[in-house]
Amino acid sequence: MPMPSTAWHTLLDSPPLWRLDGLLGDPAATRLLHRLAAEIPWERPTLRLYGREHPIPRHQAWMGDPQARYRYSGRDFSPLPWHPALLEVKAEIEACLAGRGQAASFNSVLLNRYDDGEARMGWHSDDEPELGEAPLIAALSLGAERPLRFRWKDRRTAAFNAWLPHDSLLVMGPGCQDMLQHALLPRKGRNHPPGLRLNLTFRRIQPRQR
Template sequence: MWSPGFLPTTTDEAAETLLDSPPLAVFTGLLGEPVATEALARLAQDLAWQRPTLRLFGREHPIPRHQVWMGSPEARYRYSGRDFTPEAWHPDVATIRDAVVERLDAAGITAHFNSVLLNRYADGEERMGWHSDDEPELGLDPLIAAVSLGAERPLRFRWKTREAEAFNAWLPHDSLLLMGPGVQRRLQHALLPRRLPGLRISLTFRLVKAETSGD
């Protein structure tokens, strides 16, 4: 079992540890080819992508990307004042979820996910602002696993206390970013706009706690 704050030594040569405490690591070659590229194409075409508006500073703004909230029926989620009810698992997304769990298990990390937020970025101008995935529904110090398909982009991290310099985690096609316990409490992350072409879909797997997922 993985202890919080400690990324176990792994024989996975495609794993790069970015931080030991809190644990942050990138695994490459999650699905392999052509599976990863075929999954990217199907998800881009099959899903009912949405562009909801969120209330910020008293005004409604459409998000600068498209998204789908997906998972088990109990995985209801509240974000920026809105409640999201999950769509049923798409077969490709369920396959990716199982591949994530298997890859983490091989690294000595036990994980279970009942939901995923998919974000579709048409190009480098579409983005995600600074935030932490620290909603009450996720419990204290959640483990979150984010899969990247498509164009490579960097996820920018910064310490909430500014105790160290901000840094990039470059996420290539078919990669898995592990954000272990403590990452959401101590850091924020953002997908900042860059002049990088190409479609990118991210799948951020998480466990919503049924006892705290309110109506």
């Protein structure tokens, strides 16, 4: 069942940036973490930067409907078929968003796996043409809590952290990708010993224009 509206936290009003704690509840969320860690065919693809191939600093998988293809950093990505557990999560997220007055119909999910504090993702916006002009993106975090760092593209105010605990859902509403960048920065040292974290980012890929 969708969580009550009181479980939502507003991180920004404009553009809308929200967090919902306890989407699935435990032990379901922990079971899902271990199931996906064991059953997803994780890869570590390489991307071309400045004329050289570099492996990304994390593992990932792309799943969704057959037509949900996209292009990133000069490479074309075609989705793997849906894992059945992810279809259930997708339906749960869509129901939660509907309860908040946000209609969503996702056709794909990007899964990122961070095994330790060295695994990371650099600064970027999810603004590929296939996502449309003002996408709504919902990301479920499982496992070790880490902060997603945000900064304004026009540097109007200081950067800030959105802490994402186990079983939390981050919703980046329309305008977030136009106005903000985000990154998962490395967490090193004895005081920051994060373990396994999975991030499931649900999106809607638009048909390519020919």
